[in-house]
Amino acid sequence: MLDKSPRPAAVNVPNDLAAHWMPFTANRAFKKAPRLLAGAKDMHYITVDGRKIIDAASGMWCTNAGHGRTQISSAIAKQAEALDYAPPFQFGIPQAFELASRIADLAPAGLDHVFFCNSGSEAADTALKIALAYHQINGQGSRTRLIGRERGYHGVGFGGTSVGGIVNNRKMFGTLLAGVDHLPATYDREKQAFTKGEPDYGVHFADELERLVNLHGATTIAAVIVEPMAGSTGVLPAPKGYLKRLREITQKHGILLIFDEVITGYGRLGYAFAAERYGVLPDMITFAKGITNGAAPMGGVIVRDTIHDAFMSGPEHVVELTHGYTYSAHPLACAAGLATLDIYRDEKLFERALKLEPKFADAVMTLKGQPNVVDIRTIGLTAGIDLASRPDLVGKRGFDALNSAFHDNDLMLRIAGDTLALTPPLIVSEEQIGEIVEKVAKVIRAVA
Ligand SMILES: Cc1ncc(COP(=O)(O)O)c(C=O)c1O
Numbered sequence: 001m002l003d004k005s006p007r008p009a010a011v012n013v014p015n016d017l018a019a020h021w022m023p024f025t026a027n028r029a030f031k032k033a034p035r036l037l038a039g040a041k042d043m044h045y046i047t048v049d050g051r052k053i054i055d056a057a058s059g060m061w062c063t064n065a066g067h068g069r070t071q072i073s074s075a076i077a078k079q080a081e082a083l084d085y086a087p088p089f090q091f092g093i094p095q096a097f098e099l100a101s102r103i104a105d106l107a108p109a110g111l112d113h114v115f116f117c118n119s120g121s122e123a124a125d126t127a128l129k130i131a132l133a134y135h136q137i138n139g140q141g142s143r144t145r146l147i148g149r150e151r152g153y154h155g156v157g158f159g160g161t162s163v164g165g166i167v168n169n170r171k172m173f174g175t176l177l178a179g180v181d182h183l184p185a186t187y188d189r190e191k192q193a194f195t196k197g198e199p200d201y202g203v204h205f206a207d208e209l210e211r212l213v214n215l216h217g218a219t220t221i222a223a224v225i226v227e228p229m230a231g232s233t234g235v236l237p238a239p240k241g242y243l244k245r246l247r248e249i250t251q252k253h254g255i256l257l258i259f260d261e262v263i264t265g266y267g268r269l270g271y272a273f274a275a276e277r278y279g280v281l282p283d284m285i286t287f288a289k290g291i292t293n294g295a296a297p298m299g300g301v302i303v304r305d306t307i308h309d310a311f312m313s314g315p316e317h318v319v320e321l322t323h324g325y326t327y328s329a330h331p332l333a334c335a336a337g338l339a340t341l342d343i344y345r346d347e348k349l350f351e352r353a354l355k356l357e358p359k360f361a362d363a364v365m366t367l368k369g370q371p372n373v374v375d376i377r378t379i380g381l382t383a384g385i386d387l388a389s390r391p392d393l394v395g396k397r398g399f400d401a402l403n404s405a406f407h408d409n410d411l412m413l414r415i416a417g418d419t420l421a422l423t424p425p426l427i428v429s430e431e432q433i434g435e436i437v438e439k440v441a442k443v444i445r446a447v448a
Contacts, residue, residue, distance in 0.1 A: 026399065035406045040067035043425060043432055045412060053406065056422045056436045057414045061231060061263045062294030065343045066427040072295045072339040079335035088116070088328040096329035099337045103291070103302060106272035106341075108281050113308040115321075116300045116329040120262035121155025123286035123299035124225065128159040129323055130284065131223035131256045134307050140254070143222040144179055147212060147255075151185040153232035154225060154260050154286075163225050166233055181216065183208050183226070187236050189386075193375045194368055195237075196361040202239030206246045218253035223283075228274035231263035234419030235377050235384025243280045256283040256307070262299070266290030267344060267426050269380035270354030283307060293340040298333035349426040353381045359430055363437045364422060370441055371448035372397065381428070385420040387444065394418065400447040408446065411439040420444075 017031045037053075039046035043066055045053040058064060065072075079095070086093050100114035117126050128146055135143035148154065148163030155161075161170060162177035165185070170176065184205055191201040209224065228243060230236040243259075250257040264274035265287040271277045273285055284307070288299030311320040327333075344350060361378040367385060368376055375386040390396045398415040405411040414421040420443075424436060 029399070033403065033407065035403075042066045042068065043428060051410055053410045053412050054432065054436060054439070055412045056424045056440075057412050058423050058425045059294050060289070060414065061268065061423055062289040064267050064290045064426045065293045065340060065347070065349060066425040069293060069295070069339075069343060071343060072293055072336050075335040075339035076296060076332050079331050083331050086331055088326070088330075089324055093329070093331055093334065095331065095334035095338060099329075099334050099341075102338070102341050103287070103300070107285060107302045108273070108275050110281060110304055111275075111285060111302045112305050113303045114300050115303060115324075116298065116333075117325050118297045118327050118330070118333070119155065119299045120260075120286065120288035121157045121160050121299075122325060123262060123288055123301055124154035124160035124163070124260055125157040126299075126323060127225065127258045127260075127284045127286050127301045128163065128223065130301065130303060130307065130321070131258065133321060133323075134256070134310055135222050137313075138310055140219065142219050143254075145216055145221045146177065146180050147183060147209070147221060147224045148180065149183040149185060149226050149230070151187070151230055151233040151236065152182075152225070152227060152260075153230065154227075155262075179220075181212050183212070183224070185230070185233075185236065186239050186242060189375055192239075192377075194365065194377075196358075196365065196378050198237050198240045198242075198379070200240055203241040203245055205239065206242050206249065209246060209249045213249070213253050213255075218255065221253065221255045223256040223258055224250055225258040225260055227260045227262075228264050228278060229269060229379055229382070231382070231421070231423075232416060234386065234416035235379070235382055235421055235423075237377060237379040238278070243278045247280045247282070258282060258284045258286065260286045262286055262288045263382075263423075264380075266340075267350035267353050268382060268423070270357055271350055291340065292333055292336035293343070295340070296330070296333040296336040297327070298330070298337055347427070353426045356381060356426075356428070356430070356433070360433055363433050366437060367441060367444065370444045373444065381424060381426055383422045384416075385422070385440070385444075387418045387420065387447070389418045397447050401443050404443045404446040405439065409439045409442050411436065411443065413440065413443075 036048040037045050038048045103114050104112045150165035152165040154164050162180045165182050186202045186205045192199040259282040269277050283304045285302040292298045364383040372388040377384045387397050395417045398418040402415045405413050
């Protein structure tokens with residue numbers, strides 16, 4: 001029975017924000033000095049006290065077309081009036097088929113089928129399950145092992161957490177999935193510090209896959225999943241040639257290769273997908289975030305024809321893949337996705353990101369020499385700035401920077417420990433890049 005007795009007075013919470021247990025948030029600190037948002041337009045958020053904050057984070061790598069795009073909000077409103085919800089199992093809506101075709105058109109040739117879900121986490125778990133199921137129906141059921149990468153992030157489902165490699169995200173949750181292994185991270189500060197774009201050093205990190213194949217046996221390995229640019233850990237671009245090498249090794253051993261493009265998809269690296277930037281054809285691409293410009297939850301997996309087609313056998317009344325979500329291809333998300341892709345196309349935002357990349361990189365690199373800056377990495381319209389940790393307080397300088405940015409400098413950035421991540425909407429102007437970098441410099445000095 002529900003306990004209706006009066007609640008004890010909240011302890012250590014000086015306001016009425018207690019009920020909401022916030023995700024991936026330092027809750028107690030937040031509730032003492034809240035960072036509350038009320039509105040957004042183009043490159044800015046508006047705080048509840050009416051301050052205009054420049055968004056150097058695209059919310060959370062989502063709003064590639066900037067905020068408050070009326071084309072998207074009207075499409076969502078119109079769709080909500082016409083059809084609020086439709087069951088995605090055994091029924092469909094035209095918009096889902098149209099959106100899938102448009103995404104397949106943007107993806108490299110051969111990746112022609114789209115499975116929808118609602119988030120990046122669901123996309124990662126979906127891709128891993130498709131890989132396992134594919135091998136099983138293909139007569140290679142011994143291929144059950146999944147390989148991720150240290151410092152990788154693939155969301156918070158059990159699959160994604162298991163193949164993920166950020167220790168703080170794993171250590172609270174027990175043994176996770178069995179039969180998972182990890183490639184090493186591709187980062188070596190000594191050899192790569194202050195690199196613009198893909199580092200020259202590090203293709204050999206891909207060869208570690210051969211070691212794992214030798215250890216476990218190729219016929220036990222189902223798939224390798226990597227982010228083409230590891231984002232959440234603090235922006236680690238793949239070294240030159242690394243992804244190609246991974247493709248060669250996976251292909252040689254019949255292992256599927258999944259690119260998690262939840263961040264890199266839809267223009268962040270100057271192309272629809274990073275697979276195109278690197279000229280590498282994976283077996284699956286996961287996406288989320290930018291597909292709806294963040295305006296409605298949606299994720300998905302783009303799947304190679306050969307994999308999809310392998311499922312399309314047996315009696316036609318039987319469900320081919322026993323997987324999906326109540327909100328897969330939700331009408332509001334499909335409407336948002338179609339409107340978003342129109343904007344990306346009409347405003348040539350992917351091309352814009354590519355053109356701005358060198359200017360963005362030059363601007364961010366001027367922060368070299370600011371106090372405690374030990375590395376800066378840039379790629380596409382994204383940068384990671386590593387600050388030296390405060391002694392015995394890993395993550396505190398980064399957290400202080402988040403607060404200084406928001407409360408004192410009208411700036412939103414993202415942090416990963418003591419790394420500041422900049423990843424502005426692709427509509428950012430050169431002047432605004434300058435403004436962001438100036439504000440970041442102030443923040444870095446404030447937390448020195
Ligand atoms: C590469 C990658 N995969 C998966 C996810 C998880 O996405 P979501 O938070 O939508 O579940 C993220 C989120 O940042 C991500 O960066």
